[in-house]
Amino acid sequence: MKTCLVVDDSKVIRKVARHILETLDFTVREACDGQEALQCCLESVPDVILLDWNMPVMSGMDFLRALRDSDITQRPKVVFCTTENGMAYIRAAIEAGADEYVMKPFDRETLASKLQIVGMA
Template identity: 50%
Template sequence: MKTCLIVDDSRMIRRVAGRIVKDMGFNTTDAANGQEALDACQMDMPDAILLDWNMPVMDGYGFLKALRKERGGDKPVVMFCTSERDISKITDALAAGANEYIMKPFDSAIIQSKFQLAGLL
């Protein structure tokens, strides 16, 4: 079974996204910030990562850059799932290795379509 790490400082977002991704057949884990997510990836690299941008300790962009330097860090499909709408930040995220960009608020149809586009389903 494929795995998805959900990284967001909002417990509510982690729960909602987790339910959506579980319904698509994934095992899920979560992290409240980029450092927790990096630690989790160093222990067990997931197949997919839903990633918020603005978080304490380490933001999503910092996490993405660190992830892509890790052994196996090129493998997960990373989808920013954020309210960050600055086009330069979106461009930076894609250049740093993000595969997709989902704007909040999101629903199951949006996440499912992005997972299909990325070849996860």
């Protein structure tokens, strides 16, 4: 079964994402900020990460850079999931190592298509 780490400081977003991902046959873990997400990845690397941009402690961009600089050899796919929709944000996320980008609020169909694009569906 594929694994997904949902990283978002909103409990509601994590719950919605978990529900959608579980209907898509993913095993889901959650983290409320980038620091917790990095710790989760060091313990067990997920297949894909659904990553929020704006979070306390460690932002999504800082997490992405820390993940890239870590000793983890198996690179998970990363789908940025945020309200930031400017082209500059999208470009910055892709340049930092994100594989895809999804806007909040998202639905099952949108998330499923993004996961398919990154080879996880």
